[in-house]
Amino acid sequence: MNTAIELYGANTGNTLRAAIALEEAGLPYTARRIDLRAGEHRDPTFLALNPAGKVPTLIDRSSTPAQVINQSNAIIQYADTQAPGRLSPAQPGPERIKVFDRYFFFVTDVIAPSHAAFFLRQAGANDAAALIDRRVLEQFSLAETFLADEFMAGDRFSMADISAFTIAASIRDRLDWTSLTHLSRWFDAIEARPAVQRGLKAFQHFPE
Ligand SMILES: N[C@@H](CCC(=O)N[C@@H](CS)C(=O)NCC(=O)O)C(=O)O
Known part of the structure; x- marks a missing residue:
């Protein structure tokens, strides 16, 4: 699928937390695999996105400049903001x-x-x-x-x-x-x- 949102990650808990949040929020995204065993998270191209060399990393290309998010829990907050009411009650209280x-x-x-x-x-x-x-x-x-x-x-x-x-x-x-x-x-x-x-x-x- 070609979408504005790309989720770079691996089959590990931190990435799956972000993927589940995007799915529950109903936000389309493209999963892009980072092969941890092959050390792709240490490639300069990936480090330019995430200097910690960890997954997940989300890129939302719908804004200029693109939004890059490097923490699974910040991705959850992003998904919550994009789809109010799906991951937390939209109203304060x-x-x-x-x-x-x-x-x-x-x-x-x-x-x-x-x-x-x-x-x-x-x-x-x-x-x-x-x-x-x-x-x-x-x-x-x-x-x-x-x-x-x-x-x-x-x-x-x-x-x-x-x-x-x-x-x-x-x-x-x-x-x-x-x-x-x-x-x-x-x-x-x-x-x-x-x-x-x-x-x-x-x-x-x-x-x-
Ligand atoms: N606090 C980060 C932790 C990310 C993290 O530790 N990711 C692990 C995979 S589960 C990783 O990329 N490890 C590779 C490494 O540290 O070299 C988050 O919640 O996203």
């Missing part, structure tokens, strides 16, 4: 605040430490990584209490479900799903959403 409260819980208290544990493990600091990994599981499990409602932040799907789902998918093998009955029900429901399925598949034919 308690429901919208609740979405951001829950969304940032996953971004800062679960996803960020999970990235830190990954880095520590790669550096051989296995004890420190294990400590943070335990913390990630403990924090994520708190979300069981959020699910007195149908979704993570109330009775409507929101960006809080996107941030929660992508981290849940990456730690799913380490969670005790039998004791997390609400989370288990919620995970299956989010995974079954057509837009989530499309986002999950967007980079699937590009294995990492």
Whole structure:
């Protein structure tokens, strides 16, 4: 497909978070694969877009100059702005605040430490990584209490479900799903959403 929006990425959690947000917002985009194993994220052409050499990166060529976004969570905010009401309530008020409260819980208290544990493990600091990994599981499990409602932040799907789902998918093998009955029900429901399925598949034919 030829669209103004291109999403550069790989079949990894950070890219899939952005792809799911674009799908749920109903924004057409073209998936462009960056082959991490081949080191394409270190190519000068890609570094010119994203000096950190990481994916995802979104380019929206509908404006001049083109808009470049290098953080998965900023891409979620961009999708929210482009399609008001799809990823958070469009109107200011308690429901919208609740979405951001829950969304940032996953971004800062679960996803960020999970990235830190990954880095520590790669550096051989296995004890420190294990400590943070335990913390990630403990924090994520708190979300069981959020699910007195149908979704993570109330009775409507929101960006809080996107941030929660992508981290849940990456730690799913380490969670005790039998004791997390609400989370288990919620995970299956989010995974079954057509837009989530499309986002999950967007980079699937590009294995990492
Ligand atoms: N905070 C960034 C993190 C991006 C990130 O760490 N991406 C990983 C893939 S999941 C990456 O590109 N790693 C390649 C590398 O660091 O060399 C975001 O949320 O977009």
